[in-house]
Amino acid sequence: MRLPSASLLYLRSTSFLSTKPTKVSQVRRLIISSWQRRTTAAHLHKPSPLRSCTCRHTHLHAQLHIKNYQTSISSTSPRIAIASLHTSPISHWGSRNLPENPIPLDLGNAAMTVKDRYNAPYEEQDVNEVNELVKTLTLGSQKGKNSKGFSCRKSDYDVDNSKLSVRSWKFQDWDYKKRDLPTNARGLFTLRNSSGNHEIVTRGYDKFFNIGEVHRTEWSWIGEHTKGPYEVTMKENGCIIFISGLPDGTLLVCSKHSTGTRGDATKSHSAVGDQWIDKQLARVGKTRGQLAKFLRDANATAVAELCDDSFEEHILAYTGDDAGLYLHGINLNLPTFSTWSGPQVQAFADDWGFRKIEVFDKQTVAELKTFLEGVAETGEWNGRAVEGFVIRCKARYGASDTKWHDWFFKYKFEEPYLMYRQWREVTKAMLSGKQPKIRKHKTITEQYLQYARDQVRKNPSLGPAFQQNHGIIAMRDGFLASIGRSGAEIIKSEEDSGESKAKSVVLVPIATIGCGKTTVALGLVKLFDFGHVQNDNITVKRGKPFAFAQAVCQGLNLHAVCIADRNNHQKREREQLFKDVKALNPEVDFVALHYVHYKPGEEDLISRIKAANQQRIFDRGDNHQTIHSGTGDQEAIVGIMDGFIQRFQPIDTDTEPDSEFDLVIDLDPLVDSRENLETVVSKLYENYPHLLGEDMPSSHNLDEAIQAALSDYTVDIKHVIGSGGSSSNKNAAGPSRDKGKAVASGREKGTGKASKQPLVEYFAVRVPTANVNVALDQAFATQSAEGKKFYTQLKNSRRIQGSFHITMVHRANVNKQAELWKHYDQLLQNLQPGKDMLDELDVKLEKVVWNDRIMAIVASLVDDKGHECGNDYMHITVGTADTTIKPKESNDLLKVWAANEEDLGAAGINELPLGKNGQGVIVHGILSAVMGANTHRGGGRR
Structure with a gap:
């Protein structure tokens, strides 16, 4: 508890600070008198937190502050001592990290005040270091050059x-799990100064993760690599705001990645x-x-949470x-990340009028863990619903x-x-005329949905407001009041009744060959009689993924748990499994058995995993369905295994499809299977x-289960990779291989003459048509009739492309982009006979952009693998208004879009984020x- 800032202002406005009281009794009378008068004023004029202060509280708080005054009056002038009263912290912290007698706030010397008033860190920027950082970031923003x-x-x-402009730098969320980023800042703005x-x-x-989300947030790592005290801060539920000062004295206020009104100050x-x-x-x-001057001089950014339901509702009110x-x-x-301590932040908040978050210390990891797990049982702390806590401490990477x-x-x-988030999403789906997806809490969510429908029927204006994130909490609270239960009581009731417990679980390995x-899986079957389906035992020629x-679903008919035994090392495989299993069994939980292939600071991890996997495979000989190391070509086998490792995509539960996992169990491919089995169990x-x-x-x-898995297992069905099958199959494949060679070489065999094969028109990344259409439909489903007018027009006039692709480089630009064309042409030259796929790439569809002529999707590559795009903005053309408009006009559209990002409306351009929560x-x-067309220009492909 602190003497409120308002009281200090009141003291400053009286003759109190112009007097020179030398006795504690004088201080006591003046403080109590001024605080009581301030409290009376609050009663007379408007509601205030001070209205709850009783006379008894007033005397108690005054006594605490007077004690601080007594300790400093002999060495400090009364004026300074009085001014310091409201910065003397009486809270969970005590006075840690603050000077015993903080000086008054001197706005003329911010750097001095940072040290002497707040005892906070101060460090100037290193010009060379920042220039190098921006240079590295610039390379990272240029596709193919990084x-x-x-x-x-x-x-x-x-x-x-202001006449200044700032530049925002934004990483993809999954990049933050890497150790080698130039900076881990989540929210970074730079400018070029006058020099x-x-x-x-x-x-x-720095981007921080939830407990257990990454290796560095496992309790074992925290216990070994961090030290206390551990500052525990309430996780307020809003959106982040940054405040800082610019060279011209302007106060810069930013959200995570942008600043300014962007055309609408209300949004x-x-x-x-x-x-x-x-x-x-x-x-x-x-x-x-x-x-602005204080923050500029302090070389600091203030970080706050904007919590205002009149603007935007989240989960807590x-x-x-x-x-x-x-x-x-x-x-x-x-x-590099350097931040003020909690007491320093709270003192600053008092001086500048910010609201303060609750913060307290835990001294040890054990004490911290006990506290957090205790609060997790109720979801409440100090009588208030909380979504969680942020823990701040000191860490290092290792003992060295x-x-x-x-x-x-x-x-x-x-x-x-x-559950609350699910209620929000199913309500929005219902209002959009879509089928709500209820993953958990089925019974209570169906009751909530009926309540929401009734409320919207009674008051139709609730629907549009809800879609704009207003009225979400009122709807939820109204429902809870109508049934007379709290959210925590509902969860406990479901746990007691068993309703919240999963009825079926699919275990999904995410691995590479030899992990x-x-x-x-066989050990688990031995221990628990789980179902076990091996992908290589599926022998159908078509539709194997669905089969x-x-x-797996047939296995769930006989077992509560079934193991989907295949590598599932790429996201597309996981997405297919989720979709097809849920179509047959919507109530299933998915648990990932994630063989971790990346850890911060372990650059040689992949090479060690390769060696361990190869050792296992070669020790096993031919007892494998597809890899027969006892009789097969070992060099070819190593090549196959390396291909799986290169294509391996680690799990990322922040993005689709991996967000579907209900639990992720991280396993170590370097340890023996007995240890991993114990971890899973x-x-x-x-x-x-x-x-x-x-x-x-x-x-x-566990020992017996592993021994049985190793000694009793024999292969039921063997597949020979690359054998070519029977002689008839080989003959059938012959023309295909010959055709592939002709396309690759551009010349007829043995003649030296150019073949009549068609020229390459362009190189492109093809993406699934159905996925793009679904993404667009879902995005526009939430829009008003006016908002989706052009999209509806394209659909009704059948002007949406029948297939979708990203053009990487076009023949029309071969002279201007000769090196880029050469890069892709070389890939084609190296293509194996009978193949037409140059590479596999994961594409992120970010947002759809359109005017009254053309619509395009802004896209990016999750990992470009060195493949650069020749266009300024990587994109997919969705469709054009009529046949006179060429798809290449998308380039012009996106140039205008990028140049007018702050005021798209004035440029006649619209944009809409794609995906869940616009991610x-x-x-x-x-x-x-x-x-292209079957024409020939003498020189073949260029």
Whole structure:
């Protein structure tokens, strides 16, 4: 508890600070008197948090502050001592990290104040370091020119009320799991200053992950590599806002990746945050210029949470006095992460009128874990519903790392918040005329949906408001009130009744050849009599993926748990499995058995995994369905195995399709299968004990299960990879191979003359038509009739493309882009006979952009593998208004779109994010050559 900022302002407005009280009794009388008068004023004029202060509370708080005054009065002038009263923290922290006698806020010397008032870190930017950072980021933003293994997007914004512009840098979320990014900042803005150098003007937190989400947030890693105290901060439920100062004295207010109104001040997060800044500064008698100068001089960014239901509702309610900007961090504007401590942040919040988050310390990992797991049981803390906590501490990468760095992780509570989110999504689906998808909490969610329908019938205006994220919490709270239960009570009731427990589980290995997935699967079958379907035992010639899913579902008819035994190493395989299994069994849970192929700081991990996998395969000989190392060509076998590793896509539950997994169990491909089996069994007992036996298998049971898996297993069906089959099959394949050679060489065999094969018109990444159409339909389903007018027009006039692709380079540009054409042409020259696929690439469909002539999807490659796009903006043309408009006009559309991102309406352009929560849609693409007309120009392909 602190003496409120309002009280200090009241003291400053009286003659109190002009007097020189020397006795504690004088201080006591003046503080109590001024606080009581302030409380009385609050009673007379408007509601205030101070109205709850009783006389007894007033005397208690005054006594606590007077104690601080007594300790400092001998060495500090009364004026400074009084001014310091409201910064003396009386909270869970005590006074850790704050000076004993903080000086008054001196706006004329921010750097001095940072150190002497807040005892906070201060460091200037290194010009060379920042210039090098921006150079690296620029390379990452240029497709095909970056060998660092990451990609980022840059966006430029003109700053309101300034002649300056800033550049935002945005990484893909999955890139943050890599160790070698140039910076881990999530939210980064730079500008080029008057000296021509780059500087960081806004810096967010390093991306942090949920407990257990990555290797570095496993409790075992935290216990070994971090040190306390562990600052536990309430996870407020809003959107992030950054505040910083620019060289010209302008206050810069940003959302995570943009700034300004962008055409509509009522919808822009940064614009609404800007309005709240003005309100709070007025409340404490300070100006935007003063805040800008302080942050500029301090080389810092203030990080706050915008929580305001009148603007945008999330899960927890923020209305009236609860709405505003909650300050939770102050970061130094440096490439590496450095941030103020909690007490320093709260003192700053008091000075500048921010709302404060609750923060307290836990000294050890054990104490921290006990606390978090205890709160998780109820989802409430101090009588308030909470979505989770963010934990701040110091970490290092290993014992040899001498530098402890600032490091965050989070602990989010799944329920009842996942249920609340599901209610929000099914309501939006219902309002859009779509079939709501109910994954869990089926009974109560159906009751909620009926309630929501009734409310919308009574008051039709609720529907459009709900679609704009207004009225979500009122709808939820109304339903809970109508049934007389809380969310936590519903969850507990479901657990007690068994309703929330999964009835069926599919175990999905994510592995490469030789990881030991089948050995672990056979061990589980031995222990629990699980169902087990091996992909190589599916012998149908067509529709094998669906037949595999069908067999898994048949296994679930006989077993509560079934193992879908194939590598599932690519997202498209996982997506297919989810879709086909759920079509037959919607109630199933999916559990990933994820053989981890990437860990931060272990650059040689892949080579070690290759060696371990090869050792297992060659030790096994021919006892494998497709890899026969006892009699096969070992070099060819190694090539096959390497191909699987190169195509391996690690799990990412933040994006589709991996967000469908209900549980991820990380396994180590370098350890023996006995250890991985124990890990799986332990995790399954933690999460699905009702599907397993009462007694967890003993160590002896696990040993026996692995021994049986290794000694008793024999192959039922063998496949010979690359054998060509019977002689008749070989003959049938002959013309295909010859044709492939002709296309690849461009010349007739033996004649030296150019063949009559068609010329390559362009190289492109083909994407599945159905996936693109579904992504578009889902996006436009939430729009008004006016918002989807052009899309409807394209559909009704059949002007949407029959197939979709990304053009990487076109013959028309062969002279201007000779090197790029040569790159793809070489891929074609190296193509194996009978093949037409140059490469496989995952494509992210980001947003759809259109005017009244043409519509296109802005796209990017998840991993470009060195394949550059010749267009300024990678895209897919969706359709044109009529036949006179050429698809290449998409390039012109996107140039105008990029140049007018802040005011698209004025340019006659519209945009709509694709995917769940606008996070994009990942689809699988095939890179190939597209042939033109059957004409010949003497030189063959160029």
